[in-house]
Amino acid sequence: MNASSPLRMSACALIAWGMAMVACPARADFIYARLVPGAGVEANGASTSVDVSSDGRTVVFASDANNWVGDTYNGTRAVAVDLDTGVVEAVSALGGSVFRGISPVVSGDGRYVAFLTINPSYGPNWQVLRKDRQTGALELASATATGQPASSGTEDNTVSISADGRYVAFQAVAAMTGIAGRPDGSSAPAGSSGEIYVKDMATGQVKMASVLANGSASGSNCSLQPHALSASGRYLAMLCSDAMVAGATSGQAYVRDLQSNTTELISRSAAAASGSSAFAYRPAISPGGRFVSFQNRSYGGLGYADGASETSNSGVYLRDRQTGVTTAIPRPPVLPAGSYDSCAVSAVSDVGSVVFHCNYAWVGPGSYPQVFLFVPGAGSPEMISGTTGGQPGNSAAGYSIGVNASGLSMAWESSASNIDPDDGNGVSDIFVLVDESVLSDVIFAYGFEN
Numbered sequence: 001m002n003a004s005s006p007l008r009m010s011a012c013a014l015i016a017w018g019m020a021m022v023a024c025p026a027r028a029d030f031i032y033a034r035l036v037p038g039a040g041v042e043a044n045g046a047s048t049s050v051d052v053s054s055d056g057r058t059v060v061f062a063s064d065a066n067n068w069v070g071d072t073y074n075g076t077r078a079v080a081v082d083l084d085t086g087v088v089e090a091v092s093a094l095g096g097s098v099f100r101g102i103s104p105v106v107s108g109d110g111r112y113v114a115f116l117t118i119n120p121s122y123g124p125n126w127q128v129l130r131k132d133r134q135t136g137a138l139e140l141a142s143a144t145a146t147g148q149p150a151s152s153g154t155e156d157n158t159v160s161i162s163a164d165g166r167y168v169a170f171q172a173v174a175a176m177t178g179i180a181g182r183p184d185g186s187s188a189p190a191g192s193s194g195e196i197y198v199k200d201m202a203t204g205q206v207k208m209a210s211v212l213a214n215g216s217a218s219g220s221n222c223s224l225q226p227h228a229l230s231a232s233g234r235y236l237a238m239l240c241s242d243a244m245v246a247g248a249t250s251g252q253a254y255v256r257d258l259q260s261n262t263t264e265l266i267s268r269s270a271a272a273a274s275g276s277s278a279f280a281y282r283p284a285i286s287p288g289g290r291f292v293s294f295q296n297r298s299y300g301g302l303g304y305a306d307g308a309s310e311t312s313n314s315g316v317y318l319r320d321r322q323t324g325v326t327t328a329i330p331r332p333p334v335l336p337a338g339s340y341d342s343c344a345v346s347a348v349s350d351v352g353s354v355v356f357h358c359n360y361a362w363v364g365p366g367s368y369p370q371v372f373l374f375v376p377g378a379g380s381p382e383m384i385s386g387t388t389g390g391q392p393g394n395s396a397a398g399y400s401i402g403v404n405a406s407g408l409s410m411a412w413e414s415s416a417s418n419i420d421p422d423d424g425n426g427v428s429d430i431f432v433l434v435d436e437s438v439l440s441d442v443i444f445a446y447g448f449e450n
Contacts, residue, residue: 029437032388034420035059035081035430037068037088046427047079048413051105052402054163054231054287056409056438057084058110059402060091061430062102073098078115080106080133083409083434084441091131092117094138101129105161108231108287108405112165114141116156125153128170130161130201141168141199145206155194160228160236163287167233169198169209171224194220196238198229198258209236209256213245213263222254225282226400227347230289234259237266237285237292251279253294255321266292266319269302269326276300286348287405292319293329293346293354305330314381315341316356318348318374329374332358332381334392343372345398349407352376355384357398357412371398371412384433385412387419394418397431408435 036042045064052059060080066072068079069090078091078101091113092101104115114130122129127149128142141159142150155171162168172195195217196210210222222240229236236256244254244263252275253267267280278300285292296302296317299310305328306312314335318327331340335358346356353376357369360383370392371385383390385397393416401412415428423429 029435031432031434031436033432033434034423035432037065041067042423042425043067043427043429044425047430048400048428049103050400050402050411050413050430051226052404052409052411053106053110054108054405055110056404056406056434058082058106059411059430059432060104060106060113061400061411061413062104062115064427066098069098071098073100075100077101078104078113078131080104080110080113081430082110083432084439089133091115091133092129094136103157103159105159105226107161107165108163112161114159114161114165114168116154116159123149123153124151125173126156128154128159128168128199130165130168132165139201141201142170142172143199143204143206145204147204155224158224158226158228160224160226162229162233163231164233166202167198167200167229169196169224169229169236171196196222196224196228196236198233198236207258209258210238210240211244211256211261211263212242218242218244225284226345227284227402230285231287231405232289235285235289237283239281239283247274249275249277252276253280253283253292255283255285255289255292264321266321267294267296267300267302267317267326268319270324271303272301276302282345284347286350286352288350290320290322290350291348291352292321293317293348293356294319295344295346297341302326303328311337311340313340314343314356314358314372314374316343316346316354316374318352318354318376320352327376329354329356330380332360332372332383334383335360339367342367344369345401347401347403349403350405351407353403353407355401355403355410355412356381357401360392368393368396368416369398371401371414373410375407384410385414385416385419385431391418392416404438406438409438410434 043065047063049062101115150172160169210218221242278298281295283294343358354374359367360370372381374381395415397414410433
C-alpha cells in the first residue's frame with residue numbers, strides 16, 4: 001500500500017497501555033489499545049461498526065471523525081487501520097474524495113473492504129461497494145449479473161465478505177430478477193424482496209441464500225447478520241422467522257451451504273432437534289465455518305451451562321457443526337444471577353472462542369454492556385473491556401465486535417472514558433486486544449505498547 005496517498009497516513013504511535021490478565025486462547029503477550037489517529041491526537045468523532053481481518057492485522061470501522069487522514073468530508077466514512085504497518089486509510093474514497101461509508105467488513109488479509117454507501121454514482125438508495133485497497137479500485141457489489149444496481153437499494157445495516165474478497169453478501173430491498181438462486185438453477189421469483197444474496201465478484205453471478213427447502217425464496221423472512229459469510233464464501237449464517245427446513249420451529253438460526261444448496265438448522269440441540277422453543281438472534285459464523293454463535297434467551301430447551309439452572313446461562317450459545325454439539329456459554333461470574341441471559345452480540349473464531357457483550361452493573365442501579373471472552377475448556381468467560389485495574393468501562397461497549405480466525409486479535413467499540421487515561425473525546429472509540437504473535441513487525445508491536 002502506498003503510504004504517501006493523501007487518504008492514507010501512518011499512525012504507528014497509536015495509544016496503548018498494559019492490561020489486566022484475562023483468559024486468552026494462547027500466550028498472554030497481549031497488547032490492549034484504543035485506536036487513535038496519531039500520538040496525542042484523539043478521533044474528533046464517534047467510531048463504530050468494527051470488523052477484524054482473518055489474519056488479525058487489519059481493523060475496519062465506520063467513523064464520524066475527519067482527522068483519521070485529514071479529509072474534509074462531513075459525515076461517516078469507512079476507515080481501515082493496519083496494525084502491522086500503522087497505515088490508516090479512508091476506504092470510502094475515490095480520487096482523493098471521501099464519501100459516505102458504513103458497516104465495513106474486511107477480507108482475510110485486509111486487501112478488500114466491503115461497505116454500504118448512499119452515493120448516486122453507484123445507484124439508488126443504499127448500495128454495497130467493494131474496495132481493493134491494493135489497487136484502489138471500487139466495484140459495485142450489489143449488482144445483478146448484468147451489472148445493474150439493486151433497483152431499490154439494499155438494507156442499510158449489514159454486509160459480509162469472504163476471506164479472499166471474492167464473495168460479498170447483502171440483503172436487497174427489491175427484487176434482483178434474473179438471478180440464479182434456486183437449487184434447480186431457475187431464477188428467483190420476480191417480485192420477491194428483502195432476500196439475501198451473495199455476489200461472486202470474479203464472475204459477476206449472484207446467488208440467493210435465503211432459500212426454503214423446496215427451492216423457493218424465503219419471502220423476505222430472513223435477515224443478514226454481521227459475520228454471516230465463512231472465509232471460503234461457501235457457508236452463510238442467517239436468521240429466519242419462518243421454518244427453512246421441514247419441522248423446524250419459527251425464528252431460528254440457519255446456515256446455508258451455497259455449494260451443495262442445502263440449509264442446516266443451527267439453533268438446536270440433541271434435546272431440541274427441531275429448534276429452540278424461543279426465538280434465536282444474531283448468529284455469527286467462524287471463518288472456517290465450523291462454529292456458529294447465537295443469542296437465545298429463556299433457555300429454549302438448548303441446555304443449561306451448569307446442567308441444572310437457567311440462571312447459569314449467559315444467553316449466548318455455541319454450535320459446533322462438526323460434532324453437532326450445542327454449548328450454553330456460562331454467565332460470566334461477575335454478573336449476578338438475576339442478570340442471566342443478558343448477553344447478546346457475538347463473534348466466534350476458528351478455535352471456538354467467542355467474544356460477546358453482556359449487561360454489567362458498573363456503578364449504581366444502571367448497567368452497560370461490557371465485552372467478555374469465552375474460550376472452550378478455559379473456564380468461565382472473562383471481561384476484557386475493563387480497566388487495567390479490572391474495573392468495567394463506565395459506558396457501553398460491544399455493540400459491534402470482531403475476532404480473527406485464530407482468536408488472538410479482537411476489537412470492539414466502546415464509549416467508556418475510564419479505560420485510557422487520555423480519553424477525553426466523549427464519543428465511542430475502537431479498542432483492540434491483540435497478541436503480539438499476530439504482528440510480524442516486532443518493532444511496531446513494541447512501539448505500539450508504550
